[in-house]
Amino acid sequence: MKLLRSVVGVACAVAAFTARADEVLVAVAANFNAPLSRIAQGFEAATGHKLKAAAASTGKLYAQIAAGAPFEVLLSADDETPARLDAEGRTVAGSRFTYAIGELALWSAQPGLVDAQGAVLASDRFRHLAIANPKTAPYGRAALQTLRARGLEAAVAPRLVTAESIAQAQQFVSSGNAELGFVAWSQLSVPGQPPTGSWWRVPAGLHEDIRQDAVLLKPGQGKPAAQALLAYLRSEPAKAEIRAWGYRLPGDGAAAPAAAVKKP
Template identity: 60%
Template structure:
């Protein structure tokens, strides 16, 4: 007689094989500011669904160019809402799929305590050698930083001190390494256990255009279960709790 435990193990194994056969590998392009929360979300998503996420992180502008040139991404988590809409209009994204997964928050940050005050007055004082921003042509957070400086009337004076990173992740490295004394980054990048490391000014939302971050299902993933499941998971309570914990405002 075959032991019941053996049968149970065999059935469980067969179920795992069946699940693996149905599982997708999902190439996902993710805006650099969303690296940490996405890694956490993806890990839980993989555990719950069996699908495998293959994530690439970078600037939204560069991902747009790559997708238009045939890069086989199946999902794009952008740092804006314009790029997903444009991809849908151009036939590279699935109509009706985009939605906002987070509202980004911009901060002026220094790795050192006491450098950035809580009103951003350091920008007008100008007592620093370099300020880093992401390329405003490619990165929405970089464009937001330029917008803030212009609204405060300091852009022209600070232009000679600006160093530009290809992505907001590179901007973070410039500031963390001390190559730039301060820079505009996403709150999610500098928030650790609910507190900001170094010194920072959380920029008031009325000083820059709302950074509404949208996700879009791309045409290579439209008939696959994995990409669709990932979009659904992003809307769920578990993913949204992670997003909130990393300093993003809930999407409305």
């Protein structure tokens, strides 16, 4: 009898561990891929689950989900795409929430090129301006709104270089293929690494809030790791990491309108 109880106890322990050691497949917007890799370390240590991520522009991720990709969680770069998936019945009702509010920056790899007010956009000091595709990337849409707010859309249009994602927009600038580019502020504010080049942190009033929503997709329904990840994103360690990358959270207040510029 004691042996039977021991065997049963071991079996239950193994079953419990197996239930914990799940893997979650995450579709993540390109701007949040690097922060997610850091968050994943804390998530895996705290829960025992594993995280596997695929990064792309939000528009491309939506197309993949609509085509049947087995993602369990979407970390979008906007709030419209998760809402659309909700309306289409592709999500678990009531699971959607804002996990971060992004900020936009105009950036150059060249020190001194970008000024504290973004006035360089109205100058002839650049030939190419990188921007993520406004049709598929929320940060690209915010960049276009910024140009419109400044009355520069038509003037700058011939010099625009359209990237597939905000990550590619940054690559265009860092490689020198474009002197300037609109990027996510989080791409420049990597914890422990001071930004290089020069930049203008775009005031929030020049574009719509970049509210980034998370949602549990239908393939993640009832999956322990998927549910645990959404819960972990609301935890204090995850919030601290998100803020450390230059994002705001709901309730943090408006973004500071001041610009920051790296001096030559």
